[in-house]
Amino acid sequence: MVAIGTLISATWILASNSWMHTPAGYTIIDGRVVPTGWLAIIFNPSFPYRRVHMWLSGDLHGLNTLEHQLAKVAAMEGHWRNEVKGEGVPLLLFGWPYNETETTHFAIGIPRLASLILNSSWDGTLKGLSEFAPYALPAPELNGAHFLKLPLDLF
Numbered sequence: 001m002v003a004i005g006t007l008i009s010a011t012w013i014l015a016s017n018s019w020m021h022t023p024a025g026y027t028i029i030d031g032r033v034v035p036t037g038w039l040a041i042i043f044n045p046s047f048p049y050r051r052v053h054m055w056l057s058g059d060l061h062g063l064n065t066l067e068h069q070l071a072k073v074a075a076m077e078g079h080w081r082n083e084v085k086g087e088g089v090p091l092l093l094f095g096w097p098y099n100e101t102e103t104t105h106f107a108i109g110i111p112r113l114a115s116l117i118l119n120s121s122w123d124g125t126l127k128g129l130s131e132f133a134p135y136a137l138p139a140p141e142l143n144g145a146h147f148l149k150l151p152l153d154l155f
Contacts (some may be wrong), residue, residue: 014050015042022046066118074129075138077114078104081128088112089126102130 025040026033035041066073074080078095080102090109097104115124129137 010054014054015044015047018047018050019044062118070127071129071132071136072138073118074126074132077126078107079114079126079128080104080130082131083125085125086123088115088122089118089124090114091117 019041022045023041024044025035025037025042027036028034062073075097077089078092078097079089083089088111090107090111091113092104092107092109095104095107095109112122114126115122118124118126
């Protein structure tokens with residue numbers, strides 16, 4: 001719920017800030033700004049560009065995490081074992097990780113998409129959690145939040 005609330009809040013902040021730079025969907029009556037179209041206000045001319053900028057910033061942050069915190073990326077993806085070379089890594093949209101068995105139950109994913117996002121290659125690899133020393137793994141209780149991936153991946 002926190003992740004969804006954060007995404008909604010970020011969208012409103014982005015729309016508001018964009019509107020201040022390129023106002024649209026309003027008229028001035030007696031010296032007051034009066035809305036004439038909420039969709040025009042929200043999706044004003046600079047909103048799409050600012051949204052793309054936000055996504056690119058997120059992508060760069062993700063690539064930095066991939067380089068410096070590989071175990072964290074594997075945990076976020078619910079990825080336990082190295083894939084066979086050439087098979088690619090699926091992007092899990094939903095799953096419930098079980099640390100005891102090192103598996104992600106109820107996993108629903110898109111084949112090879114994590115490879116493409118993380119490595120710019122359909123055949124890219126990602127080191128699995130089982131390959132890390134136990135002290136290098138993120139806290140197990142944090143891994144259990146994998147069910148939030150679907151709402152996050154949609155935005």
